[in-house]
Amino acid sequence: MTTALILIAILLLGSAAAAMLRRNLIHSALLLIASWAGVAAFYLWAGAEFVAFAQVLIYVGAISMVVLFAVLLTRQNPVAELPAEPASRMRALTGITVAVCTAAILSAAILSSKFTPAADTAPQTSVKQIGLELMHRHGTALLIVGVILTVALLGATILAATDAKEKPEDRP
Amino acid sequence: MNSFPLLTLIIFIPWLGALLLAQMSRAHPKIIRGLALLFSLSTLALGLVAWANFTPAAAGYQFVEQHRWISFLNVSYHFGLDGMSLLLVLLTGLVAPAALLASWKIERDTRLFSLLLLFLQGSALGVFLALDFFPWFIFWELSLVPAFFLIKLWGGPGASRAAYQFVIYTIGGSVFMLLAFAAIFAAVGTFDFVELAVLAQNGGLATKMSGPALTAIFLGVLLGLAVKVPLFPFHTWLPSAYAEAPTGASMFLTGIMSKMGVYGFFRILWPLFPAQLHAAAPVLIGLALGGVVLGAFAAMAQTDLKRMVAYSSINHVSYCLLALFAVSSCGSEPARDSVVPALSGALLQMFNHGLSASALFFGIGVLEVRSGGKRGLNDFGGVRTAAPVFAGLCGLAMFSSLGLPGLNGFVGEFLVFRGVFGLAPWAAAIGCLGLFATAWFLLTFWQRVFHGPVGPGVAGFKDLSGLEIATLAPGIALMFVLGVWPQLLVGLFNPLVTAWSGHLP
Amino acid sequence: MTPLHLCLLISTGLFCIGLAGALARSNTILVLLGIELMLNAANLNFIAFWRFGPPSPPANGMIFVLFSIAVAAAEAAVGLALIIAVYRHQNNIRLQDATRLKG
């Protein structure tokens, strides 16, 4: 069990770290996808298979595509690739420092806290049960999320769409 | 009690409509008009629903909705409906769609116009239904905004000035009222009309506040209401505002907004300050008589038809106040036989005037449209030859306005005079002068405009279109019905009035 | 060292990697992705507590994660659309250049 978890963690953290370090954006994105897949694996490991599949479907199937499209649509001219200026180096340094500090604090907190040992088997939760929970106890939240998604979709479309006004002249 | 929020629906559906219109594209005026009419008619429909579920025998408020709103100000969301409110809701339901129909041909920014009218409608309804000063005052003031824009943007040449005058005047009055209520709140800690009325009844107000303070508060409230009605001599904003407003707005202003003031007198001033009102009654009767007589005579001197009807409006509304002041003047003397007719008459007169005055304004609007903006007394002649149906309907409205028996106007005026005569005979006698002058100027109007040889440009007048008939016909039909069968409305508020007369302040 | 500790440490690691990326990288897309990573770290915690934590209403943690994923998806869509819009304006997506609205 723990071995599997550690393997998953290595995949997860390794790909995430690599993604953050790569200069090539596409590589970063693909590595991130691997990391997301790792998260899904973690969910599977923890027994939440529904969430795992949802994670794969949404992150690997959808968000990754959007990210890749965005990367391609915003590709910078390789010639204009600027060498790292001192300011950005400074920023990277402080960023990493802050992150490390956070990590230290959080790890300390986690390690110093005591948890009651948990059940050995994952809580049995069928898809149907999730569905009922979603529709009843969390019905309102589900509706709100639906609205949020719709609005986000429309908003994203409007934001990303080019102005259509220039078009008519193109027509013969 | 709070089962179905009927009153909330009544008030907010027009606002909802306004909101919806605001979202629509301007490009489809037809759809916008249709929608606006639909939303406007909702008041009538819901009013009829309320009527169907109304228990006339109960004098108290019905369909009450009360929720806490602003705790630290002790403000509640308190709405209720009694016979008087229902009467006015129904009137609004009749006049507001008619006003929209009358503005059917307005081309300039139909959307904004319809939107403002709907907004105005909702505000007026709020005033008629609110039972807490706070929401009441909000509606009261909100009604000014659309009215202002309606007058200013769609009015005649002097509209801007008239609109400013209207708003500044009214707000000036309202400021005093607001101050007065702030003082009341400081003293007794509630804004609720019902609670305040109870306090006034059992002397709670008088013990909490000194006499002079109470008098000052009374004067403040009086001023706020008097400007809105308007009570002579606070009426000078009215003729120009009514005259400059577009037809639909004029109809609404005279049909509904003037009733807001009268309603305020009945709902607020009278129950809250009976003693002060009693003390001031002689003076106020004099002022109301001034409105009755001078209003009518001033109308006689007008050459602008709209101003003429505006002055007649002052005259007619003053009857309502005359009745109220006469009732309050009698104090606790045993003249109760007259109190009931006076109050019934005043309430009926409110409704009747709403019908007939808005119909008259519509008639003048039709004349204005046909003649390309003319509305002088001497600009026409022989319209009856050219447009007999229009003349007939307009004539009916006119006769209703001058109180011809068999039409609605008579019943209200007769009851008012009946009551006032029993309470202040001399006032009734002087008031008769107003009746006389009303007949005089209305007949002069009729003679100059509709009779005689066909005037220049009149020959080409088209008779009423189907749309215009549809605007006018319901009101005219009601005039007949109410003239013959006033029980229809009297039944609604008779128990209320009886109760009022039972514990006369 | 229970499994829960381990899970939480993993999620801490993921979170801090995301944080470092978001702070250090100048490419807006990467910043956004860093934030996504942090969200994922939070999701990890949800599942970890659901699995190993004290008893909770059935499927609670999973449902939280589902909502979180939905919101993250919305966030990613809007964020990337914004990035494209920014790109159209300034022809690059360096975050430090997008300061036109500063005070």
Add this chain to the structure above:
Amino acid sequence: MTLPVQYLWLIPALPLLAAGIGALTPRNGRNLAAGSAILAMAVAFVLSCFALNGALQAPATHAVYNFAWFDLGHDALRLGLLLDPLTAFMCVMVTFVGLLIFIFSLDYMKEDPNYSRFFCFMSLFAAAMLGLLVANSLLLLFICWELVGLASYLLIGFWFHKPSAAAAAKKAFITTRIGDLGLLLGMLWLYDSSGSLLFYDGGHGVLEAANLASLTGQTLSCGLAVSTAIGLLIFCGAAGKSGQFPLHVWLPDAMEGPTPVSALIHAATMVAAGVFLVARAYPLMSADTLIATAPVHALTVVAFIGALTALLGALIACGQTDIKRVLAFSTVSQLGYMMLALGVGSWTAAIFHLLTHAFFKALLFLGAGSVIHAAHHEQDIRSLGGLRPRMKITFATFAIGMMALSGVPFLFSGFWSKEAILHAAHEWNVSPLPLYAGLTAVVLTAFYMTRLVAETFFGQARSPAAEHAHENHAVMTGPLVLLAVGAVLLGFLGTPACPWLQARLSGTELHSSMSQLFASGGLLLLSIGLVGAGLVTGWWLYGRKLRQTAEHRDPLAVASPAVMAALASRLGFDELYAATVGRLNSLTAALANGLDRWVIGGLVNFLGQFGVFSGTLSRETAESTLNHGFDQVSASIRGSGQRYSRAQTGEAHGYLRVIAMAFIVLVLLLVLGGSR
């Protein structure tokens, strides 16, 4: 067959229905409108006869049917129907005369484009008039009263495109409205003091003993009994409607309407409504006669006003040249007679005269209408003439009417009814003046009627219109003949030998008053003599030397130009009113308007100006002193804001970093703080 009182509403309802039909028929539905009007009137006539039959079986009782109109407090406002001989006789008269006039109008109005509208208005009038008659409530009576006025207004202004007609209509409405306001006040007073407006209500009605006693019991500060005051106010209304001095001015002008209208409304029925009202309210009007101390009795006023009107009307009639105006003033005069009769205490005589007058005056007006129709709307008697050979039936019936009106003895109804009035006046012990006025009017009546007939029918035609005149259709002459028969026969209902009508009206036993007649036999002879004198004078002045041309001066004008001029201008009443009431009105209006615009408006404007001025003043002070300091403060605030805004770099990294650092610091603080 009798008609129970509950169904009395049918009588006014039928014409009302016809009016509704007439209002809704399009212009080309002429026959429908006219047919329904006539049918309704005919059925109403039959029903009235049934009602009369019923009423005569118990003449002394007042059958009533009261009902609630609407709730008022714990009570209700009640209206009612009343059936007694007075109502029944009036109904029969109105429906019969009305029916004949409707038939006459069929032909008279056939050229008019608004034919159906005409019958609609006429039916409306008939409905209102009949409603007025059957009302058992002063309020219902008032309602119908006003509707009658409306119908009259509409019909006078029927040819509204003529400015004179429009003006006359307005004048009629306004003038009667003045009287109506009196009636309204009287009604309010009555309502207030007795709590009811029903005439008869099983002992609670206003005309019943209990109420009358209480009304006469109260006195006003000036010494008048309340009943007197109410009675006088009610009489105001009656005077307005019946054209009594000083409100008679509208009646002659009302002749602007079509002639059938004049016949029906302004001769036979509506103008008699005032007389009817006083007769109806007679118990109230006469209640105060028993109070000896009263400064004035209501009926006394009525008598004097009636006498004055009778005299004035007759006088002015002598100077008129328009055939319809002569008849109009004659109507005024005859109405004065009726009021006189009421005033001197014989309301039965008044109603008797009302009925006979209705017949012969309708006859005369229709005759005049026939002439006018034949002469293509030429109404000036100076331009007519020579019509006797051309229009034989019209002439014969007109002559009968003229003789009835003049009071030619024994054969004609007018004689009997007038004699009854004169006798009543003779027996009145308050003042002899009304009798003298009445007698004078007898002479004058005979005189102007002779003049009218002589000028119109004798001599030679003085205009092309008169030359080409010829007799009208049977549709028009038929009613004339029927009315002429009535004008002759009706008198025999109430001869002193057998005063059946009076007995039935008052509900007393039938007993001959021949003895009374002979007791004052001198009066009878005197009046016969006066009639003869009038006829002879008239013939001497106008028949002896017949007028040759229209321009020929009037013999009376030759004799006394000043008198004639005064009479022709109707003694200047119109001018007087224009100079007083009209002027006053416009003055008040101007005053009110001025008050509004300049005084109150000025005050408001002044306040506004003052506000603007003080605003300017305060702005000046504020700008020079306050603002400076304020500017300083705001500048420093703005400066500091600018400085602080630099923290807002716009760099998202920075924000993120700060958040993260803040998180670290917070956690550290918590940890450190928590450990302590």
Add this chain to the structure above:
Amino acid sequence: MSPASDSYLERAPLELRDWLVQFLPEPLQWLAHHLITVVAVLAVFGTFFAFTTIAERKLLARLQNRLGPNRSGLPWIKGLKLWGLTQPFADAVKTLTKEDIVPATADKWLHFLAPVIVVAFSLMTFAVLPFGRNMIPVELNAALLYFFAAGAATELAIFMAGWSSRNKYSLLAAMRALAQLISYELPLILSVVPIVLVAGTLSTKAIVLTQGYWTSGFLPHWFVFTPWGLAGFLIFIVAALAESNRSPFDLPEAESELIAGHLTEYSGFKYALFFMAEYFGLTALSALGVTLFLGGWQAPCVFLEFIPSYLWFMLKLIGMIVFFIWVRGTLLRLRIDQLTRLAWKFLVPLALLNVGNAAFWVLSAHWAGPLQLVRWAVSFAVIVIPFVIMGRSLTAGFAPRTYRYAS
């Protein structure tokens, strides 16, 4: 359970597996159990793939009035032609022995990873398909979700292939392919939602079992025989065609426009892997369609139950594949704008409506007697009327496009 489930043929494959497994020691048994399953699936579908290709080539040839491959026989035996049925094996040998060309500037790792991923994930989808009674490799509660999640990875592979090739045609084609895949994923999933709604489960096994009833013994309760099911099936087929890049939706590989699309820079075995993945995908989707709409391994009539369930499944699957080939031989390729319009303006709304339709079906489940007819009529109307209306508006205003000079 009908007695047919106990028949020998029915149980044979499972018993064979169990028999094999028992030879191994206890701790390894579960591994072997799964391994056998995987191997079996790979073997069966590998063969199936091979024969699909030859079937397609021959069928297309017949449709185009040609003969198709008919010459390859067995090696070493001259003159034996076997109607060309061994052609795929010859092709396999050829592609395996071809040179693997990688462009100089290509991102070599990704270039290598792409075909591996695509094959791996398309094979993974087979894990949840019930090939027969009790013959399902992995029983999952959320099987359908798993299926689509695994399918999503193919998009990634296509992108990797296109991008790593450093060829603008490849990249463009990859983008096009992605657009197409994303567009059609929505109707595909939406067309399945009604099934989930009615069956009340995401498990493929349970879905098949819900279809296992017959009215009077010969009218199967397959979902395709309901109004909403028919509509869903049609939408599913269209979307599946597009998802597997097959004609008439074969734009990503439109040779006339984009050479060979994202496969331009691939050759040899890598190319074969892509090719294989495509057919695996097609097969998987067809199998899913069979499972969801056509009753899975259920026999159409009760009396045909003696035929083993896996044979029924294969029969239906072959039917579907043949149908797809037939479509490929019949329809013309769409233009890219027509393709997206069809997805967003027609299929998605229809599929959404169909979800509502299914909801109605569930709500009216208790209707009986004549109401049943009403239920069917309403359900039909709900889907047919919008279909007609939207179909009109979709084709309205489209005349054959006219090309102008230099436009």
